Amino acid sequence: MWNIIQSLWSSLALFLSALFFHGMILRSIRENKPKWFINNHQHHIIRYFIGMYYGVLGLYFIWRGLPGEDFGIYTDMLINIIILLNIFSGTGPATIATSMIIIGKLLLGHDPHMQLIYAFFLLSYHFICIQVNTLKISLVKKFILSKLSITPFMLYYLHFKMAIPLQVYTIPKWLLIFTISFVCSLLLYLAARFIDTSNKQIFELRQSSIHDPLTKLANYRHFDTCLRNEYKESIFKQTPLSVIIFDY
Template identity: 50%
Template sequence: MLNILESLWSSMALFLSALFFHGMALRSLRDKKPAWFQSKFANEIINYSLGIYYGFLGIYFIIRGLPGTDSGIYTDMLLNILIILHIFSSAGPATVALLLIITGKLFLGNALFANLLYVFLIIGFYFVCMEVAKLRLSTVQKVILIKLGAIPLMLLYLHQKIHIAYTVESLPVWIFYFFISFFITFIIVSAAYYIDTSNKLIYELQQSTILDPLTGLSNFRHFEQMFDSAFQYAAMKKANLNLIIIDIDYFKRVNDTYGHLVGNSVLSTFSQMLLKISFPPNTVIARIGGEEFAIILPNISASETEHLAEKIRKKVEKIEFPIVATGSVITISAGIANYNGSNYLTPEALLQAADQALYNAKRNGRNQVHIRETETVL
């Protein structure tokens, strides 16, 4: 019994280490590649990678549990892998982990019938986890229900692997093992909950420092950082960098006539429209003033940028903004400046050129796009 307990504790320590590295890897990825978490495709890759990660962890536990090594070490850990993935991730990664665990069990084990029976039971447990995870219950309640669903598998496994008899005299031993199993699972789930919650809170705190709370776009501070970085990169690579500055026409009139709540709704609606447009990779969209927005577009031509700005202008004309007056139409003016690797010596000069282009668009009647002609500016 002491050998089994020792192996369970050591496997729990390994599981906690795996959770820690998982949490640190996700945190680092969010810091270095935040755009990946905004992409559905990239999110799927990350999730399925987690399934592979925990699937191979399960295979390691199977190897450790082969006869002659650490008998009894791994079954609880394999079940905990499925519990963690279902509660804190989704069925997709859990399915990947399950398939790897089944493959490892069938190819690494010797007793074919016992392995097939185990596979059948763990698939049943997988569906128990999947259904319980969908319930509107607390994490603790879900874990209790799932662990109760694991009892048939544990009864069979402990009887076969550790040779605990189905007798009244063995009842204290059964109770002891079930208690240890529940205890270890709750430690692992608590650690996973803490890591998951901490990562989300850190991410939300980071986002609050770079996002405008009304529109969900980058704020001016983040825009300055990203614009300077994009300019330095374009200067080093002698690459194109385009800047669009957009201003909502007569926005002060909207605020004065309908109030700031309606004005805020107009800003929010416009921002959501921008977020739905398909921009080139590494585009940054920011709110840089009350009704003023900026779009940083690296690695595309001036004509492509002008086409995108025109596309935005035309879409705005068709949006039904929350303005009570019948026939009221919101329009925008846009100014564009293009950096070709040498025509502007500082990011401030490029920003000033785009701002001048916006001024020209507004002076010429608004609801239009104006592009600043290429010139060398100090």
């Protein structure tokens, strides 16, 4: 059990680090390239890169879970990737990450039969999360429904991988595992929601400060910001700067 707890904290810490690193990258892009989140084509490219980013994280979890008994904990982190991407990023990034995870399981796993069953459950769970995400309910309820829907898979899969019999006397152990799993997923959900909400609020505040809320046209602050940036660039490149102002 101590090995499980140790692998739990290491995988949880890595996931949280990946979340905050993801948040910092998006915040930097929102500040330097805000049009990328307005243009649909560029926005889709960003979302697909997010799916690939968490797909690589999933491959790392698969690799870390191969040798020892802590496999179930890392498996739980793969489930969290599918949940969070479906809730916060949408179907496209979640599908990319799920596909990468399934391919990784089939290539890295030792038992082909077990890996096929695992891939089937993962794909089915991804479709369940897609359907849950279409419901007109709060994000918290979507998270809870998505997390509860994985219970049959956990009972089936962890029964073999962690050698826990499905008997009455093992109920306390199962409850402990499910509690740990839910608490970890909840922490990741809260962290992802905080990062997503704060980044969007900062972006909206920045946009409202440089655009008129009624006409959506650029105001004086937008002009001042553009002029300052051009002035800094002209000094850096040692090139002349010309400004033409049309006042209506």
